[in-house]
Amino acid sequence: MLCYRCEHRAKWNETKEVRPRYQCGDTSMSVISCYMFKPVKPVILGKEDEDDDRPLFGPPVIAARAAGKRVADKIELTVEETDDGYMLYWAPE
Numbered sequence: 001m002l003c004y005r006c007e008h009r010a011k012w013n014e015t016k017e018v019r020p021r022y023q024c025g026d027t028s029m030s031v032i033s034c035y036m037f038k039p040v041k042p043v044i045l046g047k048e049d050e051d052d053d054r055p056l057f058g059p060p061v062i063a064a065r066a067a068g069k070r071v072a073d074k075i076e077l078t079v080e081e082t083d084d085g086y087m088l089y090w091a092p093e
Contacts, residue, residue, distance in 0.1 A: 001030035007038040038077070039088050044069045 003009045003023060011018040012025045019025040020036050047056055048067040056064050075090040 001032055002034050002037050003030035005040055006034070006036075007040050008036060010040050037088070039090060041075065042072045042090055044072055 006024070008018060008020055008024040009027075013027070016025075021034070023029060023031050023034070024036070045056065045066045046069045048065040052064040054062060054064040056066060072090065074093050076093050078089055078091040080087045080089075
């Protein structure tokens with residue numbers, strides 16, 4: 001469902017301030033088509049403990065614990081046409 005992958009829903013869950021459509025704030029429902037859809041912005045990940053020698057990405061028990069550092073800011077929304085529709089994603093500027 002689009003709502004669970006949308007920046008408007010994420011902002012509503014975080015701040016309760018932005019609600020362009022009714023569905024954006026009603027977490028008991030989600031829609032499969034929307035004229036306001038905007039992909040969720042990517043998060044910069046890092047190690048929770050910087051002194052941990054284990055790799056950040058690896059098998060579940062071997063990898064270091066990941067923590068979100070911040071929301072990526074030097075990005076722009078990109079739209080590409082595909083054979084059956086459009087692909088929306090965030091790309092570095």
